[in-house]
Amino acid sequence: MRLDSVRKRFGERCALESLSLALAPGEVYALLGPNGAGKTTTLNLILGFLRPDAGRIEVAGIDAVADPLGARARIAYLPETVMLHPTLSAIENLGYFALLGGRRLDDAQARALLNEAGLQEEAHARRAGGYSKGMRQKVGLAIALAKDARVLLLDEPTSGLDASAANDLSHGVRAAAQRGMAVLMATHDLYRVKDVAQRLGILRDGRLLLEQRTDRLSAAQIEALYLEQLSR
Ligand SMILES: Nc1ncnc2c1ncn2[C@@H]1O[C@H](COP(=O)(O)OP(=O)(O)O)[C@@H](O)[C@H]1O
Ligand SMILES: [Mg+2]
Incomplete structure (x- = not known):
């Protein structure tokens, strides 16, 4: 997946100013930045919910601006708030959403995906x-994994989660990357970045201030880097 010089304005307000990003298959990239930096706008542009004013977006070889539906078919998306049918179990919800995406899952497949995503077995059949x-x-x-997409987008997936749930979710994200998905994750969870992502980018006012690999950084160094960039 790649973005080349993508610009997006809302009226006078410039949400993204010439953003370029490239993710390899199997790579997890953490997009960091304060509220209003343009993280959600970036995800919405990749999903084709918004059109860029300039620049190119490519998803699995598809021009996402010219063919947003084609691109979206290759993208799995985990929004900040996941809406499920309250009367259905996890297995039934997963089966339902997978079917909407054109895939029929049996119970064993559904359970395997829910395990991969970290949901405790005791909850699989519960409303x-x-x-x-x-x-x-x-x-x-699990719904995202069922889609067998090439790209996974997550918008602040661990916000409001306790440490244990956030840790489980990190496992699920790594599982997606191991399947070869390129994973772009907008997050405020600096502490978990090193654990999950191979690279990070810091966005502020629609500009990518810095990109860096995480392997040589400690969690404390990532935080220091972030604070330093934002205080410039
Ligand atoms: N639909 C919209 N209409 C007008 N302004 C918007 C819209 N969506 C986002 N913005 C503005 O674009 C900027 C980036 O927002 P957003 O991408 O939501 O940031 P983040 O997700 O990093 O918090 C903000 O200034 C926000 O107010
Ligand atoms: Mg946002």
Whole structure:
């Protein structure tokens, strides 16, 4: 997946100023930045929910601006808030959403995906109405995995999760990358970036200030880097 010199304005307001990003298959990229930096706008442009004013977006070899539906078919998306049918179980929700995407899952396949996404087995057959946010996120991730997409987009997936649920979700994200998906994750969770992502980018006011590999950085160094960039 790649973005080349993408620009997006909302009226006078410039949400993205010439953003370029390239992700390899199997790579996890953490997009960091304060509120209003342009993270969600970036995801919405890749998904084709917004049109860029300038620049190119390519998803799995498809021009996402010319063919947003074609691109979207290759993208799995985990929104900030996952909406599930409260009267259906995780297995039933997953089966339903997979079917909307054109894939029929049997119970064993559904359970395997829910396990991969980190949802405890005890909850698989329980009504989703009683789920915590973390459990809903995990079902959302299983829905994303079921899609067998080339690109996975996540918008602040761990916001509001406890440490254990966030950790489980990180496992699920790594599982997606191991399947060869390119994963772009907007996040505020600096502490978990090193764990999950091979690269990070810091966005502010629609500009990418810095990109860096995470392998030589500690969590504390990532935080220091972030704070330093934002105070410039
Ligand atoms: N639909 C919209 N209409 C007008 N302005 C918007 C719209 N969506 C986002 N913006 C503005 O674009 C900027 C980037 O927003 P957003 O991408 O949501 O940031 P982030 O996800 O990093 O918090 C903000 O200034 C926001 O107010
Ligand atoms: Mg956002």
